[in-house]
Amino acid sequence: MEIADADRTRAFGARLLELLTGNVLTMLIGIGHRTGLFEAAARGPVTSGELAVRAGLAERYVREWLGAMVTGGIMEYDPTSERYELPPEHAPLLTGATASNIGPATGSMRTLAAVLPQVERCFVDGGGVPIAEFAAAAGDGLGESWRHVYDEHLVDGFLGRVPGLLDRLRAGAHVLDLGCGTGHAINLMARAFPRSTFTGLDVAADAIAQAETERAAMGALNAKFLVADAARLAPEPTFDVITAFDAIHDQADPETVLRRVRDALAPGGVFVMVDAKFSSNLEENIANPYAPMCYGISLLFCVPTSLAGGGAGLGAMWGQERATAMLTDAGFTVEAVLDSPRPQNCIYVCANPADAPG
Template sequence: MNNSPPYNAAKAEYFSSFLMDTLNKSALSFMLSIGHRSGLFDKMSEMDFATSAEIARVAQLNVRYVREWLGAMVTSGVVKYSSESKTYYLPKEHAAFVTRQAGVNNIAMAMQNAAVLGEVEDEILECFIKGGGVPYSKFHRFHEVMAEESGQIVLSSLETHILPLVPELTHQLKTGINMLDVGCGSGRVINKLASLYPESQFTGMDLSAEAIANGKEEAANLNLNNVEFIRKDLSDFDQTAPEAEYDFITTFDSIHDQGQPLLVLQGIYRALKKDGIYLMQDINGTSHLEEDKKHPLGTYLYTVSCMHCMTVSLAQNGEGLGAMWGEALTKDYLNRAGFTKIKTNQLAHDIINNWYVIRK
């Protein structure tokens, strides 16, 4: 017996329009990424109405490509166009969300993920058929994009919003403590902290050789002698973590990517001193679709999870928790790792993450 509702022509027409709009906006994401990476948005924000040749000259780019890119910008409504003078203009209201000057509001920066994830579409499809996962090594430019995202979301508010989540932390860093960043990526956070607090010692651990190399290079360029980067598989961190060595441990959106997240958390518990602090940034999903539907970036986060977070974990024969594992499950894993004191915080500029201040 067929209990499905009858075909509704109006709903079909609406869905068709929805898909056409999605097709346009999916294409636009690539052009927004180009506008960000090329600096076109930054240059146009400083210009009045200008021809494509003038924009190309200021940006030091090929005019033919700039003109075609402008076609996508105009037809999408991002850039204004005067048909009389054949000139283009980026409104200030739009520049506030697509330029580097916009800081944490620069959404064009995140558009780079469309191209990064698109590169592994074939491998992801193979996983749909055969299972398994896609390793970190297949994601070209991933660490570069993540480092830029870290700079925009974390570094920009490190001193003003993040460190103050723990009132005594800044004083401790000035006096001198040992800090560990687990899953440190390219290490921009600990390199920044190492610059700010020369009396403290900083260690970053990550599975990726590329990320560790990036962190070491930046540290060398900054002449830092109080930071160390270690390439490490953390799947047995519960056994290999040093005992009670660190006063302060951080993870920035990295636990849900791990092959064995509980073992990593147990390792963090082991490595943290009795009176130490663990600061954990992780996605503020819920694991419940009826709730995640309300998240303004729910579709984006599930897509990133499917095409990166979940699959890199499965590539390590891991759990594949995915980015949207949720606050309740996060706290459950923290409790199972041994932590009993967990405070959840949210920052106004970061609609994607929860910030957990955790003690033993």
């Protein structure tokens, strides 16, 4: 086979090597996160033996891990002292219970990899993969990737950007969170706004069980959780505030869910939908550095979980144009689309047109 542009082929080969290397390093970053190696390394320059002692691990495995960290540009090495260092500029992205720590995201990647054979079969057989399969693969790591995001940004970063919402929650409101997962957002809101009542709803029983455990530990008496399908949400009772964090596009029947949300919204209520900040048009996402990751997660999780329930397979990359159109078709007035604390997400602020003065 004759190659028209050998330089382009070599450049693409280098790109493929970069991708494969990144995949391996992602797995090793996950090991560093789960075993505490990064936290131990952040305490100062260290030999492989000293780091193994700090972390309580086997030195031979730690030494090989360090080799990958150094050659991968994550840590540095001084051959004279045989000491390794996690640069202070790198540490905030690999340590600490913060939204900046990439470690929890590697757990999500491990979950997706565990279910990958089932997704591959869907390419041939069609259908989908039930969300319970992902929950089982995630185990105790279910919901971890969003936990620190909520801790750091939920109240001021997400809710605080919606005009008047914090005042409403402080005064006392009935709040529903759809697709609440392990319920951390609900539990945090319940603690922050004791005059309001909060209900979390999710179809995943394992996630709700974790939510209830955390609720009990936090003593959040103004919160409760339900295992239920959002597409069957009843119009009564109504809620003053309904939220959905990165959840609507995962629904088997998002159109019905949005209509149910509109019907369950009390007069003067607000629907706050946090979702992916992309265009519905592929060509407009090409230059977005977050787009390949989001298309991949959509393929490996969002689409198969929706199709498993006989749904539309909308996917995370439905985009702002389609999201706005679907919200309007469901009967909402989209009052604003706001930036969120995360560049890959935006915040839709929606009201029921029936509330507008006639």
